[in-house]
Amino acid sequence: MKKMHKILARALTLFAVISPLLICGCHDNIYWMIEQEVRREEGISGDVRAIIPFKGNLYCANNHLYKKTISPSTSTGSFNGQWQKVSTGLKNIITIAADDTYMYCYTIEWQESSSDSVNVAGARTLYMSTDGSSWTQINLTSVTGSETTSYAMTIFDNQVGNGRLTSSPGRVAYARILNSSNAYAIYKLSGGTLSAVTPSSVVSGSATEAVKAVHTSSGDVFSKDTALAANNHYIYYSVSKDSHLYYKTGSGTASSVDLGGGAIYSIACTANYLILGTSNGIARVAIDSNGVPASSLSSFSNNAQTMVTSMCPLIYVTDSSINEGSGDEYAAMTISGYISSSPDTFKEVGLYAYYPGRGVWNRDGTSDKSGN
Secondary structure, three states, rough: OOOHHHHHHHHHHHHHHHHHHHHHHHHHHHHHHHHOOOOOOOOOOOHHHHHHHHEEEEEEEEEEEEEEEEEHHHHHHHOOOEEEEEOOOOOEEEEEEEEEOOEEEEEEEEOOOOOOOOOOOOOOOEEEEOOOOOOOOOOOHHOOOOOOOOOEEEEEEEOOOEEEOOOOOOOOOOEEEEEOOOEEEEEEOOOEEEEEEEOOOEEEHHHOOHHHEEEEEOEEEEOOOOOOOEOOOOEOOOOOOEEEEEEEEOOOOOOOEEOOOOEEEEEEEEEEEEEEEOOOOOEEEEEEOOOOOOOOOOOOOOOOEEEEEEEOOOOOOEEEEOOOOOOEEEEEEEEOHHHOOOOEEEEEEOEEEEEOOOEEEEEEEEOOOOOO
16 A cells, blocks of 8 residues: 555656646656656665775675675676675675775674563674685674673775775774773774774764764864865865755865755765755755855756665765766665654665666665575
8 A cells, every 4th residue: 555655646746747748748857757756676775884895896785795896887898787796604794894915794693582572682793804705703802802792883995986986095994982991992904803992083973972983185084973084275074964964174264064965875976966865765965166065955867866765874976077867877765653654665775876877876786696
């Protein structure tokens, strides 16, 4: 019934838009609007929590690990169906990160609570790999004391290589771990070695709250919020997941614009737009030649906003030096709260992609449907 309501709502919306055009006889515009209602393909499902480049491949994680060549679709001529599930032997992959030598994987083993029969986090484990396939557990006792698997953590990197097609020298991976002193701290990962660091440049929260980093010309910048990106002009970020977009230079005072498009969860830079993942789906805001964002959102020239319509925690572009719509772009969509209160279904949750040769957004998955 909910699916039928959604289809009816889209049909009524489309009719409302094209009705004036019918009166005016603008047939080309009518056909253009109809063509924007693209049939949804199959794709990788579930909560896609990370996309990273590593040694010539893109990897994404959604409890499982997938990879595809980092070469853009403008070179390969391929669109949906290029991801391959990686056989890792690991369960419940929460997120991934990388430096120039190692890829890191954080997993959680879920256990049923004896008191209320719900799943709770059990063993939390950190792994490393030089090839993305063979994994070695990292010993955390130097940080957690005698405990090896139960301390809370997350991992992230400084995004060097993100949007630049190759992983450049200087990519650094970090972990935020609740240590043996029962305090959170930030550690630099170097294979199996963890070194405590104190972030000196933090745009949101305190140094020990960091869950995201981005590299700039003056060093790595950290944030407690997941929406954080940078180009040659500014650092862009959100605070406490609201609709304000902040931007600043490394040492400058922050400016902000209230875009009014929902809470901002993710930011990716292109040459002329910032693509945003928000609580209301995908969005974009124009930036001028100096990187200054416009005061309001701009509609996409494609079907992005009819495909990615719910909470979008992840945006990734393969080449940030070119205009939006000229390169491969990825988005993850999920449902926040109860499925019964959402107009979307679990079939629509997962990975989406835009390929310029295809010209529209759609689901993105594996050739053998293994992750779909």
